[in-house]
Amino acid sequence: MRFTENFERAKKEALMSLEIALRKGEVDEDIIPLLKKINSIENYFTTSSCSGRISVMEMPHFGDKVNAKWLGKWHREVSLYEVLEAIKKHRSGQLWFLVRSPILHVGAKTLEDAVKLVNLAVSCGFKYSNIKSISNKKLIVEIRSTERMDVLLGENGEIFVGEEYLNKIVEIANDQMRRFKEKLKRLESKINALNR
Amino acid sequence: MRFTENFERAKKEALMSLEIALRKGEVDEDIIPLLKKINSIENYFTTSSCSGRISVMEMPHFGDKVNAKWLGKWHREVSLYEVLEAIKKHRSGQLWFLVRSPILHVGAKTLEDAVKLVNLAVSCGFKYSNIKSISNKKLIVEIRSTERMDVLLGENGEIFVGEEYLNKIVEIANDQMRRFKEKLKRLESKINALNR
Numbered sequence: 001m002r003f004t005e006n007f008e009r010a011k012k013e014a015l016m017s018l019e020i021a022l023r024k025g026e027v028d029e030d031i032i033p034l035l036k037k038i039n040s041i042e043n044y045f046t047t048s049s050c051s052g053r054i055s056v057m058e059m060p061h062f063g064d065k066v067n068a069k070w071l072g073k074w075h076r077e078v079s080l081y082e083v084l085e086a087i088k089k090h091r092s093g094q095l096w097f098l099v100r101s102p103i104l105h106v107g108a109k110t111l112e113d114a115v116k117l118v119n120l121a122v123s124c125g126f127k128y129s130n131i132k133s134i135s136n137k138k139l140i141v142e143i144r145s146t147e148r149m150d151v152l153l154g155e156n157g158e159i160f161v162g163e164e165y166l167n168k169i170v171e172i173a174n175d176q177m178r179r180f181k182e183k184l185k186r187l188e189s190k191i192n193a194l195n196r
Numbered sequence: 197m198r199f200t201e202n203f204e205r206a207k208k209e210a211l212m213s214l215e216i217a218l219r220k221g222e223v224d225e226d227i228i229p230l231l232k233k234i235n236s237i238e239n240y241f242t243t244s245s246c247s248g249r250i251s252v253m254e255m256p257h258f259g260d261k262v263n264a265k266w267l268g269k270w271h272r273e274v275s276l277y278e279v280l281e282a283i284k285k286h287r288s289g290q291l292w293f294l295v296r297s298p299i300l301h302v303g304a305k306t307l308e309d310a311v312k313l314v315n316l317a318v319s320c321g322f323k324y325s326n327i328k329s330i331s332n333k334k335l336i337v338e339i340r341s342t343e344r345m346d347v348l349l350g351e352n353g354e355i356f357v358g359e360e361y362l363n364k365i366v367e368i369a370n371d372q373m374r375r376f377k378e379k380l381k382r383l384e385s386k387i388n389a390l391n392r
Contacts, residue, residue: 062368134311142326150344151348160364161356168351
């Protein structure tokens, strides 16, 4: 398979897209240093990323991402108060409290480069890391960890859970947030190991 | 990378392990036909699998799998009554209601074989499918989909949620169960496309 034939061009395009996203403020701030470090290594480039988040989301039904609406979204620990304020905005559909782990997609030049990155990411705690796709156009590594939470909060304006319960959920979410932020720091400190 | 050098031996060992697991009744029944079909194809073998499940689990804290205890576990749709019976067994630690998608690990002979399987699985709805590991000893594809739920139900004997809420959760879980069972059927019906 000749997925490396377009590597130089793909990397140039990805860096340009990132530059534009950075100017628009569309990149999660706390992940920018890691993205820059990865892109400074010859055989890799980042294509998309999320630093991990806690959110309150309204959607017609579970899994309907297209019509989903964020009522609150945080890339840091949250307070019960902030979550309650987001919940107040709920009007219709299902209301969910969600935690998502960081996710990074990274182009690699060779299969060896891809495997090295997967192994490094796993060793830093990103256990769900894998090679997401291989074709003659691209070779993409996905860096992801296991933290996640999906809690139904309400539906069509009715809230099913009390403050005490919400407080426990928020505590666990913040614990997950602290854990994956540490993993990001670990990866950032070790990423130079990929330099040949 | 020469991950295919041990393929024949690895496949033989995997088939023996599966045979033993089958005799012990340790393999989820509804996934057995799919496993057999995969193993009948020359360049693939299954190493582990779960057909997807709904469960009620007790653990000292979230993520502590080692000390987790299943109070109820189903590879099919459940009734509210069954879930309530499982909850009654709760004594200590955190009590969670969980949904997990099917997961299959499949050894492939060549990178082309691995990519073909990932693409087939994704096309059948297993969007999280990927190449999990590549080394000189193995090349493993992971087949997985997006369905998942994690709901905190209680802690140290106290239950935080009411029956009405539980009923909604069970409905959503059963809906997820139906969806991933269909994906398994789709994959089973299309798996022969991998035959060269």
